[in-house]
Amino acid sequence: DTEVTQTPKHLVMGMTNKKSLKCEQHMGHRAMYWYKQKAKKPPELMFVYSYEKLSINESVPSRFSPECPNSSLLNLHLHALQPEDSALYLCASSQQKPSGGNEKLFFGSGTQLSVL
Amino acid sequence: AQKITQTQPGMFVQEKEAVTLDCTYDTSDQSYGLFWYKQPSSGEMIFLIYQGSYDEQNATEGRYSLNFQKARKSANLVISASQLGDSAMYFCAMKPSGYSTLTFGKGTMLLVSP
Numbered sequence: 338d339t340e341v342t343q344t345p346k347h348l349v350m351g352m353t354n355k356k357s358l359k360c361e362q363h364m365g366h367r368a369m370y371w372y373k374q375k376a377k378k379p380p381e382l383m384f385v386y387s388y389e390k391l392s393i394n395e396s397v398p399s400r401f402s403p404e405c406p407n408s409s410l411l412n413l414h415l416h417a418l419q420p421e422d423s424a425l426y427l428c429a430s431s432q433q434k435p436s437g438g439n440e441k442l443f444f445g446s447g448t449q450l451s452v453l
Numbered sequence: 454a455q456k457i458t459q460t461q462p463g464m465f466v467q468e469k470e471a472v473t474l475d476c477t478y479d480t481s482d483q484s485y486g487l488f489w490y491k492q493p494s495s496g497e498m499i500f501l502i503y504q505g506s507y508d509e510q511n512a513t514e515g516r517y518s519l520n521f522q523k524a525r526k527s528a529n530l531v532i533s534a535s536q537l538g539d540s541a542m543y544f545c546a547m548k549p550s551g552y553s554t555l556t557f558g559k560g561t562m563l564l565v566s567p
Contacts, residue, residue: 368553379544379557380498393553425496439486439505440548442555444498 340364341445343428349451352418358448360411360428369411370429370442371403380427386411418452425449455480457545457558464563466535473520474530474561476545482506485549487528489519492560493541501543504528535565 342361350356360369368387372380385393386405394403400422402414411428425447431440456479466472478487489501504512504519512519520529528547532539545558 377560379560382554385553387553427496427498429498439503439550441486441488441500441503443500444490446495446497449496 341428341430341443343426343445343448345448346446347449347451349453350415350418351453352420354418355414355416357415358413358426358428358450360413360445361409362430362443363409364430364432364443365408366430366432366443367408368431368433368440369405370431371411371413372427372429372444374425374427374447376424384413415450418450420452423450423452455482455485455547455549455552455556457547457556459545459558459561461561462559464561466563466565468537468565468567469534471531471533472535472563474532474543474545474563476528476530476558478526478528478545478547480526480547480549482549482551485547487519487521488546488548488555489517489528489530490544490546490557491539491541492544498544502530532563537565537567539563540565 344359371383374380383397384403389405404412427447429442429444458477485506487504491499502514502517504521516533518531542560544560546555548555
């Protein structure tokens with residue numbers, strides 16, 4: 338089972354709203370990732386968690402706040418977003434250390450976010 | 454720094470034919486992994502195939518094979534016997550050991566016609 342589950346699938350929010358994206362995996366993976374993908378572009382890394390600790394923040398604005406409550410769950414809290422933040426947000430997980438060259442990332446189906 | 458180049462923005466193929474999607478990469482690292490992902494219009498990034506830089510055999514996964522030419526720094530994806538469901542965006546990616554970042558190419562949109 339190589340399933341990463343993301344909810345919600347679609348989200349529309351205003352610039353003053355607070356919302357959260359949720360990602361869950363039950364593969365026993367210890368590394369989890371958030372990526373942002375604009376239309377017709379490759380995904381861009383936002384955050385990496387390794388063993389439930391934030392190991393990489395790719396200079397993401399503070400209006401995006403990640404959280405890893407346990408090894409199976411990854412959240413992305415959103416607050417005061419801008420219209421240019423509209424994108425597909427993908428969660429991924431991999432088995433152990435993010436720095437392993439052979440670490441295969443398994444992605445969820447994403448949350449399509451629209452900021453009005 | 455790592456770089457992935459996919460020179461084919463779009464490819465067309467007829468059902469049941471084979472197709473090759475090109476990927477070249479640039480890295481100064483000796484140990485790295487190469488990956489191909491498929492992204493249908495639904496948005497999910499589906500892992501297809503992996504090749505390690507020290508693997509001597511080309512990777513195969515069902516109808517997918519990776520034509521790995523290390524000296525030329527190329528990692529082309531070959532899809533045999535294309536199916537309508539293969540229509541999607543395909544991304545080549547690489548990840549050196551010691552790095553957490555998966556570097557993606559710009560992608561190739563494959564359309565399979567009946």
